[in-house]
Structures are given as C-alpha cells and as structure tokens.
Amino acid sequence: MSKATDDLIQSLSAHVPKVAAGAVARRVALGLGLGAIGSVILMLIWFGPRHDIAQAVATPMFWMKLGYAAATGLIAAVLLTRLARPGARPGRLAALTLAPFALVALMAVARMVQAPPEAYRAMLMGHSAMACPWRILVIGLPVLAGAVWAMRGLAPTRLALAGLVAGVAAGGTGAAVYAVACNETSAPFLAIWYTAGIVAVTALGALAGSRLLRWR
Amino acid sequence: MLAGLAGEAEPYRRLLKELSGILRAYYARRAPPGIDAEDLVQETLIAVHTRRSTYDTGQPFTAWAYAIARYKLIDALRRGRLHLRAPAEEADDMFTPPAAAGGADAAMAARDLERVMAGLPQRTRDLIRATRIEGLSIRETAEKHRMTETAVKVAIHRGLKSLGGAYGGSDVEGD
Numbered sequence: 156m157s158k159a160t161d162d163l164i165q166s167l168s169a170h171v172p173k174v175a176a177g178a179v180a181r182r183v184a185l186g187l188g189l190g191a192i193g194s195v196i197l198m199l200i201w202f203g204p205r206h207d208i209a210q211a212v213a214t215p216m217f218w219m220k221l222g223y224a225a226a227t228g229l230i231a232a233v234l235l236t237r238l239a240r241p242g243a244r245p246g247r248l249a250a251l252t253l254a255p256f257a258l259v260a261l262m263a264v265a266r267m268v269q270a271p272p273e274a275y276r277a278m279l280m281g282h283s284a285m286a287c288p289w290r291i292l293v294i295g296l297p298v299l300a301g302a303v304w305a306m307r308g309l310a311p312t313r314l315a316l317a318g319l320v321a322g323v324a325a326g327g328t329g330a331a332v333y334a335v336a337c338n339e340t341s342a343p344f345l346a347i348w349y350t351a352g353i354v355a356v357t358a359l360g361a362l363a364g365s366r367l368l369r370w371r
Numbered sequence: 372m373l374a375g376l377a378g379e380a381e382p383y384r385r386l387l388k389e390l391s392g393i394l395r396a397y398y399a400r401r402a403p404p405g406i407d408a409e410d411l412v413q414e415t416l417i418a419v420h421t422r423r424s425t426y427d428t429g430q431p432f433t434a435w436a437y438a439i440a441r442y443k444l445i446d447a448l449r450r451g452r453l454h455l456r457a458p459a460e461e462a463d464d465m466f467t468p469p470a471a472a473g474g475a476d477a478a479m480a481a482r483d484l485e486r487v488m489a490g491l492p493q494r495t496r497d498l499i500r501a502t503r504i505e506g507l508s509i510r511e512t513a514e515k516h517r518m519t520e521t522a523v524k525v526a527i528h529r530g531l532k533s534l535g536g537a538y539g540g541s542d543v544e545g546d
Contacts, residue, residue: 157409160391160416167420168384174376178424240425242438310422312442369446370422371414 183236183305187324190301194294194332201294202336211338219259220334220345226255227353228298228327235302235324238317239309245316252323256350263346281339284348290337291352292359295329299360303367311368318364319357326356372432376423387416390436397440406447415443488534495530498523 175181211217230252237243270278281287302321311317330349339345375383394415398408418439426435488496494516501512502523513523 157412160409160413163413163416164384164387164391167416168375168380168387171375171378171380171383173378174424176428240427241422241435241442310418310425310439310442312438371418371446 179239179309180236182308183232183239183302186301186303186305187232187235187298187328188301190298190325191328191332193297193301194329197297198294198332198336201290204335205338207338208335214340216340216342216345217334219262219342220337220339220349221331223255223259223345224327224330224334224349224353226327227252228324228331230255231320231323231327235306235317235320238311238313238320239306241310241312243312245320252320256346259342259346259350263341263343266342278341278343279347281341281344281348283337283339284344287333287337287339287344287348288351288355291326291330291333291349292355293329294333295325295352295356298328299325299356301325302360303363306368307370310370314365314368315361316364317368319361321364321368322357322360323353325360326353329353329356372423372426373428376426376428387419390419391416393433393436394440397437398444401444403448403451406451411440411443411447414447415440418443488530491530491533495526498527499530502527 205211230248234245234248234252237248238245267275267278299321302325306317306321330353333352334349339348372383372386375386391412394412395408398411402408402411415436419436422439426432488499491499498512498516501507501515502509507515509520509523512518513520516523518526
C-alpha cells in the first residue's frame, strides 16, 4: 500500500537480533536492583544500621519488619513484570500484594488485645511515628526511579496502574532497607507507620505513572 | 513472531507486512481527524519491533500487537490534545475469529451496538432497539411509545443515518 511503510518494514526486518527469553524480568530486576543499591547507600549515609543490630538480628521483630516490607515489595515486583507487557492484566497476584499487610495487621491486633490500655500509646506511636513514613518515602525514591527506568524501556499500556505497582515495589523495598536502621519493636507500629510509608511511595507512583511511564 | 524473536528475518518481514494490513484497517476506522492513519501504522510497527521482547510467547500475538496499537492510538489522542474518549474495547475484540462466534460474539456485538448508539438521543435508541433487535413492527413500536408511525420511521431513519455518518457507513465492528 504505502511505499514508506514498505520501506520501514524492509529496514526493520533487515536487522533482527535474537531476543533472549526472560528479557522483561531481567530488565525489571536490574532496575529495581540498582534502585535498591541506591536506597541502601542512602540509608547508610543518613542513619547507618541501628546500633544494636548485632542483638536485633536475633529477635523475631527485626525479621518481621524486614519480611513484611520485602515480601510486599517482591510480590509487587513480580506484578510489575507482568504489567510491563502490552495488554497485561494484574490478575490474582494483585490481591496477594495485600497478604503480607493482612498478616501484620492481624498480628498487631492480637498484640493490642493482650496489652493493657496504658501501653497503647507506646505501641502505636513508638518514638518515631511521625518521621517513619517520610523516611521510607525518601529511601524508596531510588527504587522508584529504577522501576520507572525499567518500565520505560518495556511496554506498559496501563500507565497509572503500572505506576502504582512500581510504587508498591519501591515502597516495599524502601521500607525493607529502612528496617535495618529502625529500632521500633511493636507490631502495631509496623502495621501503621511502615504501611503509611509504603502507601506514600505508592501514591507517588500512581500519580506520576501516567506521565513518567509514557513511551514512544 | 517466534521466528522474529529467534532472529529470522524473512518470516519476520512477512509478519510485519501482514500486521501492517491489519493495522491499516484498524486505524482507518479509528484515527481521529488531523492524525494520519498511516503514521500510526508506522509508529506501531516500530513499537512492535523495538519492544518485541515484551511479547510473551505463551500469549496470542494478535492480542499483544493490538494492545500496542490501542496504546499508540490513545497516545496520539493525548498528544493531539484531543480529549476524546479512548475506545474502551478489550484486546480480543478485533481478532475474535468468526469460528468462535456464538454467545461471546453475540454479547460483544450487543455491547458494541450499545456503545455505538450512545451518541443518539434516548428515544431514538429505544426505537432502534425495539424495531431492529426486539423485532417489533413499526406499528407496535409506535403504539408503545405513543408516537405516529411516520414519526417512528423518521426517527429511526435519522438515527441510523447519523450512525452511518459517524462510522463511515460500513458495518460497525465486522471483519
């Protein structure tokens, strides 16, 4: 039909390098991985690991914080790989992203029920409630940048959704990194303030997604 | 496409060629005024090529290519600052093979019809639905809507004509 289009097809098919299987997953992993390295460096400069880190690694709470954040980030990362393809739907995995939170929330409620009312304030607010979400937001930013870089080279077609999921992945990763520096020890604190931090990065990703993830 | 991913040029060229025909038909009907459909065809071919790593070999190729085509259309609308509503159909609309016709196809056709008619006045829509889908006669329809038979005929005629104008007179989603 069109001469120009025919020429284009000729030139496109003149050079067709082989594409390795798993290229999408590798790129997403690379973006998130480089971002996570950035987050760790940021955390080390800003706070450094908590001073009692040697003892903390023996406590379940340390691993619960790390586990909650990392699991959320990881599930979102898998979901992000899916959304990097045109026409993809999130499917059941989307609900699974909330599973770690549900677990932590249950645990938080269980602790609150057992505790005397005088202890509520300390359990809910810790000593860093107001700072925690903001720190997670900032520490999550390098990961968000990495996710955006990865996605721009792929082909997401639902940009706001992809941005939102990139935000969850970045927020989860950022919170996991921050968990190494944070010495809060209550499950309710984790359920509220870590989640608030992850939600902050998620909101940023969702808002910026339709602009930042646009590809030509 | 599998051959293309494996680096074989000739089958890949044939695929792009065939795809360009499908895309031309797709954009001919959808490209907004002021945007050249052939430009969109070319942009989509380039995107298909440069982003071919995002094709999941376990999925239908057409659904993947169509999703890119739709993205490019929305992108063009956005860039053109034309705040038109993007087509809301799902990836499998265009490529549902006739062999798969039946319940799903009929449902899809009904949905398409509703979407197409959304631009018409409520009364006209009701009249068209009554006569063309439910199979009522002009007189029955006129009685039901308390109109004269002539008024019903005129309204239906105008409604169909304006649909024809908006959709180039061809059948609406058929291939």
